[in-house]
Amino acid sequence: xxxxxxxxxxxxxxxxxxxxxxxxxxxxxxxxxxxxxxxxxxxxxxxxxxxxxxxxxxxxxxxxxxxxxxxxxxxxxxxxxxxxxxxxxxxxxxxxxxxxxxxxxxxxxxxxxxxxxxxxxxxxxxxxxxxxxxxxxxxxxxxxxxxxxxxxxxxxxxxxxxxxxxxxxxxxxxxxxxxxxxxxxxxxxxxxxxxxxxxxxxxxxxxxxxxxxxxxxxxxxxxxxxxxxxxxxxxxxxxxxxxxxxxxxxxxxxxxxxxxxxxxxxxxxxxxxxxxxxxxxxxxxxxxxxxxxxxxxxxxxxxxxxxxxxxxxxxxxxxxxxxxxxxxxx
Amino acid sequence: xxxxxxxxxxxxxxxxxxxxxxxxxxxxxxxxxxxxxxxxxxxxxxxxxxxxxxxxxxxxxxxxxxxxxxxxxxxxxxxxxxxxxxxxxxxxxxxxxxxxxxxxxxxxxxxxxxxxxxxxxxxxxxxxxxxxxxxxxxxxxxxxxxxxxxxxxxxxxxxxxxxxxxxxxxxxxxxxxxxxxxxxxxxxxxxxxxxxxxxxxxxxxxxxxxxxxxxxxxxxxxxxxxxxxxxxxxxxxxxxxxxxxxxxxxxxxxxxxxxxxxxxxxxxxxxxxxxxxxxxxxxxxxxxxxxxxxxxxxxxxxxxxxxxxxxxxxxxxxxxxxxxxxxxxxxxxxxxxxxxxxxxxxxxxxxxxxxxxxxxxxxxxxxxxxxxxxxxxxxxxxxxxxxxxxxxxxxxxxxxxxxxxxxxxxxxxxxxxxxxxxxxxxxxxxxxxxxxxxxxxxxxxxxxxxxxxxxxxxxxxxxxxxxxxxxxxxxxxxxx
Numbered sequence: 001x002x003x004x005x006x007x008x009x010x011x012x013x014x015x016x017x018x019x020x021x022x023x024x025x026x027x028x029x030x031x032x033x034x035x036x037x038x039x040x041x042x043x044x045x046x047x048x049x050x051x052x053x054x055x056x057x058x059x060x061x062x063x064x065x066x067x068x069x070x071x072x073x074x075x076x077x078x079x080x081x082x083x084x085x086x087x088x089x090x091x092x093x094x095x096x097x098x099x100x101x102x103x104x105x106x107x108x109x110x111x112x113x114x115x116x117x118x119x120x121x122x123x124x125x126x127x128x129x130x131x132x133x134x135x136x137x138x139x140x141x142x143x144x145x146x147x148x149x150x151x152x153x154x155x156x157x158x159x160x161x162x163x164x165x166x167x168x169x170x171x172x173x174x175x176x177x178x179x180x181x182x183x184x185x186x187x188x189x190x191x192x193x194x195x196x197x198x199x200x201x202x203x204x205x206x207x208x209x210x211x212x213x214x215x216x217x218x219x220x221x222x223x224x225x226x227x228x229x230x231x232x233x234x235x236x237x238x239x240x241x242x243x244x245x246x247x248x249x250x251x252x253x254x255x256x257x258x259x260x261x262x263x264x265x266x267x268x269x270x271x272x273x274x275x276x277x278x279x280x281x282x283x284x285x286x287x288x289x290x291x292x293x294x295x296x297x298x299x300x301x302x303x304x305x306x307x308x309x310x311x312x313x314x315x316x317x318x319x320x321x322x323x324x325x326x327x328x329x330x
Numbered sequence: 331x332x333x334x335x336x337x338x339x340x341x342x343x344x345x346x347x348x349x350x351x352x353x354x355x356x357x358x359x360x361x362x363x364x365x366x367x368x369x370x371x372x373x374x375x376x377x378x379x380x381x382x383x384x385x386x387x388x389x390x391x392x393x394x395x396x397x398x399x400x401x402x403x404x405x406x407x408x409x410x411x412x413x414x415x416x417x418x419x420x421x422x423x424x425x426x427x428x429x430x431x432x433x434x435x436x437x438x439x440x441x442x443x444x445x446x447x448x449x450x451x452x453x454x455x456x457x458x459x460x461x462x463x464x465x466x467x468x469x470x471x472x473x474x475x476x477x478x479x480x481x482x483x484x485x486x487x488x489x490x491x492x493x494x495x496x497x498x499x500x501x502x503x504x505x506x507x508x509x510x511x512x513x514x515x516x517x518x519x520x521x522x523x524x525x526x527x528x529x530x531x532x533x534x535x536x537x538x539x540x541x542x543x544x545x546x547x548x549x550x551x552x553x554x555x556x557x558x559x560x561x562x563x564x565x566x567x568x569x570x571x572x573x574x575x576x577x578x579x580x581x582x583x584x585x586x587x588x589x590x591x592x593x594x595x596x597x598x599x600x601x602x603x604x605x606x607x608x609x610x611x612x613x614x615x616x617x618x619x620x621x622x623x624x625x626x627x628x629x630x631x632x633x634x635x636x637x638x639x640x641x642x643x644x645x646x647x648x649x650x651x652x653x654x655x656x657x658x659x660x661x662x663x664x665x666x667x668x669x670x671x672x673x674x675x676x677x678x679x680x681x682x683x684x685x686x687x688x689x690x691x692x693x694x695x696x697x698x699x700x701x702x703x704x705x706x707x708x709x710x711x712x713x714x715x716x717x718x719x720x721x722x723x724x725x726x727x728x729x730x731x732x733x734x735x736x737x738x739x740x741x742x743x744x745x746x747x748x749x750x751x752x753x754x755x756x757x758x759x760x761x762x763x764x765x766x767x768x769x770x771x772x773x774x775x776x777x778x779x780x781x782x783x784x785x786x787x788x789x790x791x792x793x794x795x796x797x798x799x800x801x802x803x804x805x806x807x808x809x810x
Contacts, residue, residue: 002587006600096563099576107387155600252600310600 001155005097007311009156010163012093012109013147017164019086019116020140021171022073025050027133028205032197033066044069050178051081067126075120083136087116102150105143112139158248162306165248169241170299175205176228177292199224206236225288226280238295239275245302246272252310263305271298334374336367339758345491345748346760347412358415358808361527365520366410378409378753381515388511405508406801408752411516412763412783416810422485422493423777425677426767428667430481430775433500433654435670437477441467441650451669452662456686459737460659461707462501462652464615466622470639472648473546476771479646480539480610482506482781485677485765487748494680494745496764498660500651502612505782505802506535506768507570510577512804513780528809530779535768536577539610542772543578546644547607554607556580557597559588561613561629571612585613590633595643608644615649623649657706657740658684681743685736694741695732698725701741702792703732716792718744747792750803752785762786764794765805779807 025047033043045064048057053072056079061068076082080089094101094109115135119125125132144164151157179202199219203209208227211234216223231237246268253261260266275295283291337353340346348359355363366374385404414422439446440457441464447454457463482503484496513532517524540556547554560571562584575582587597588606596603616624622635637643653659661682664675683690683701694701698717705713715728732739749760767781783803784794794800 001600002581002583003598003600004584004587005581092563095568095572097582098569098572099582103388103576110387159600 001100001159003311005100006156006159007307008093008097009100010159010306010311012090012097013160013163014167015086015090015093016109016112016140016143017167018081018171019083019090020137021168021175022051022081022083022086023133023136023140024205024207025175026070026073027130027137028201030129030133031204032201046178047073050174052174053079053081070126070129074125075116084116084120087113100156102146104146104150108139108143108146112136112143115139155252158251159310162245162248162252165241165245166299166302166306168236169238169245170296172206172228172236172238172241173292173295173299175202176225177289177296203227208234208236222280222284225284229283229291230275230278230280242268242272242275249306262309264302264309267298267302267305271295271302274298334366334369334756334758336363336758339751339760341749342760343489344746344760344762345487345489347487347748347750347763348410356413356415359413361523362411362413362806365523372756374409374753375756377519381407381409381519384515384518385511406787406799407512407515408761408785408787408801408803409516409519410751410753410758411520411804411806412750412765413806413808414765416808418493419779419807421676422767423779425493425495425675426483426769426777427775428671428673428676429483429495429498429663430478430769430771432663432667432670433481433498434476434478434771436666437500437648437651437654438472438475439670440653441470441477446666446669449669451665452659456658456662456737457653460653460656462615462650462656464623464650464653466635467648467650470648470650471641473548473641473644474772476546477648478651478654479542479546479648479771481647481769481771482766483769485767486680486745487765489746489748491748493677493765495663495677496680497657498655498663499766500647500655501614502610502647503766503768504567504570504612505766506778507573508802509768509778509780509782509805510535511573512802516804527806530807530809532778532780535778536574538770538772538776538778539574540578540580542770542776543608543610543644543646545772546646548642548644551607555605556608556610557583557588557606559583559585559609559611559613561585561617565612567612574610580610585617585629585631588631588634590631590637593637593640593642595631595634595637606643608646610646615652618645618649652707657682657704658686658737661740680745683741685732685739685741690741691732691736694739695729697741698729700744702744703728703739703741706738706740714793716744719792744792747786750783750785752787752801752803759789761789762792762794763803780805 029043029047044066047069048054048064051073057064057072060076060078061072072079072082074083077085079085091109091113094106098106119132147157147160151160179198196219199221200209203212203219203224206228212219212224212227215227215231227234228237230239232239232243234240249264249268250257253265255261255265260269339349340352341349348355348363350356382404385407436446446452447457478500480502482499482505484499485493486496487493509532543556544554556578557580558571558575558578560568560582562568565571572582581597583597589596589598591603595606595609597606611618613629617629619632619635620626620630621632623630634643638645660679661684664679667673667675683694685691685694694703698715699720701717703715703717715724717725747762747764750763751758752761763783763785765781765783768778770776783805784800785803786792786794786799787801788799791799
């Protein structure tokens with residue numbers, strides 16, 4: 001397929017996944033607020049940190065309040081990672097590859113954008129936020145389901161899934177990193193009510209509360225980290241996402257497992273190995289934050305390598321200066 | 331009570347496409363008429379809304395140039411179809427085939443021996459001064475001798491119901507995607523009529539288009555790679571480009587996806603470079619190759635004309651076809667048909683005055699308030715003066731422009747375009763319509779049975795272009 005098209009489909013799916021995750025962060029925080037009045041406004045700052053756009057936020061809004069953070073992360077067109085910006089970018093990408101994706105996918109990308117755009121115009125979400133963020137999550141799930149059920153599972157689909165999975169891995173690592181960082185200082189209260197609520201919220205923002213319960217039952221920080229980083233079966237864990245990304249990458253290139261023929265395969269293989277052969281005890285001992293930091297750096301390297309391998313256009317200097325000779329003159 | 335009181339719907343002196351006179355449907359429209367008459371109250375309005383929201387959801391949209399926000403809109407759509415009978419259609423089909431055949435011979439001649447100019451049937455200066463004439467194309471041997479593969483002629487009907495050609499479009503005209511999508515929507519809306527009427531299908535078009543394009547592939551290529559070249563997502567017709575590429579199952583490429591390497595056109599893919607054999611290009615000649623046409627263009631593919639010239643890639647349409655749809659050249663088409671085919675035109679031209687001709691110009695300048703003046707190399711309803719609806723100032727400005735550059739203007743009588751009913755709130759009103767059928771010239775000439783009925787949605791307006799407040803209707807051509 002065309003390099004430009006592969007790039008568009010990859011980013012379409014990344015930005016939709018990003019929008020969904022932003023909605024998850026906010027929604028969980030809103031729920032948390034209902035349970036714990038003691039935390040107050042400082043509960044909103046970690047959200048901005050999770051998104052990775054603190055500098056821009058400070059420049060535009062200053063202090064983090066419920067409304068300023070919601071506005072920044074949901075509707076602000078100046079924030080390239082706000083839900084509105086993400087969904088808009090995804091729709092523009094979808095529009096440029098309409099002949100590749102199924103018409104149902106395009107319709108859903110279009111509907112998704114209209115949903116967020118209309119909400120931005122009315123601002124009713126400040127009165128009834130939960131419904132809106134649920135709609136965003138469901139719109140994203142619907143898109144994934146439609147893509148899965150209507151797009152042939154060949155090259156475009158693999159680029160789509162690779163984008164989605166790399167984005168999800170990144171977001172799971174960020175939410176774990178930030179929550180952990182903020183929760184640790186209060187660890188003297190392990191087992192206290194607030195702590196339990198906080199950890200449950202962390203799991204919920206990754207839609208993993210029920211699945212975690214089935215797997216580990218009791219909530220402990222170490223097991224939560226284990227579940228969200230290394231679980232082989234939970235579809236939002238980092239290891240799961242990387243395994244699926246690698247599958248897709250190898251389906252695109254056709255290179256056999258354990259070998260690499262380009263930078264993308266090499267980087268992805270390294271990342272995959274470091275997850276496949278890690279134990280949570282070791283990770284915790286050498287520092288969870290350091291580990292997650294290195295995962296995020298490697299995810300960026302994978303993204304760069306995917307760009308280099310598939311999307312960047314080789315420059316060609318050809319007959320640019322030749323003119324077209326007429327054979328007959330008037 | 332039925333709010334659609336059809337007995338009061340009246341042609342008001344114009345040729346009406348639905349009724350002969352109030353209460354009396356035309357021969358082919360009886361079934362549609364009955365359906366409209368029997369719809370429960372408000373039903374047609376609900377159909378209209380459902381159709382619009384379907385089009386919006388499908389993203390069947392276009393961008394209006396000059397709109398500061400650059401927002402996209404759905405093309406206004408009226409739910410009541412326009413019906414054309416089998417006999418009328420057969421005449422249109424024959425007439426268009428004749429015209430396209432003659433236009434193609436004309437183009438082939440213009441870019442080789444120019445016999446028609448030497449024989450003084452068409453004035454040489456008129457051709458050489460046409461902005462779309464491309465001396466770069468002289469001596470080109472185009473694949474299968476075909477220049478204008480994808481065309482669309484604008485037809486209108488006068489108050490007697492006779493069809494005329496108003497304009498030819500030989501530069502890959504847009505709009506065919508609306509024909510296909512409108513039909514798609516109407517099939518859902520008027521399912522019952524489709525079951526019982528004998529309406530000819532238009533769905534075959536993408537398939538025929540692909541066959542036409544494959545027919546042009548360089549010899550010896552078993553399964554040619556066809557691509558559709560678009561200026562990109564910001565082009566007003568982008569929806570159509572993407573739609574057609576999808577329907578044909580070919581790659582939609584932008585200039586930057588293509589390159590010339592070792593005398594071949596290649597596209598950049600995730601698996602490396604891949605050879606391209608046929609390009610259905612929806613960009614102007616000017617932007618094809620900065621080396622050959624506009625040197626300041628950043629859009630083109632340098633060197634691509636060399637490859638074309640050597641026969642290792644095919645374009646549809648060929649470069650240079652625009653000269654034959656120049657509005658001043660239009661006036662000569664009856665002579666062109668006679669010259670190459672020794673036939674009378676089956677569909678007539680609208681009488682046209684050329685401002686480059688001294689006598690014609692004098693007449694035009696004296697009768698500006700009655701005539702329609704058009705700029706010869708503009709399309710989309712831009713650069714027009716509609717005499718009877720213009721102010722004194724506008725007429726003076728056109729008078730000045732015509733005097734300065736007579737070659738650029740033609741004039742025609744203000745026509746009483748036929749009308750077709752549209753839904754206005756809860757009742758029907760007549761609006762002027764034209765018809766753009768779409769034609770393909772490959773192994774043979776194919777005229778799609780249908781086409782885009784464009785409708786001037788503003789009351790009394792004669793301009794049907796989408797950029798000027800026009801909308802569309804589905805067009806039903808009936809079987810014998």
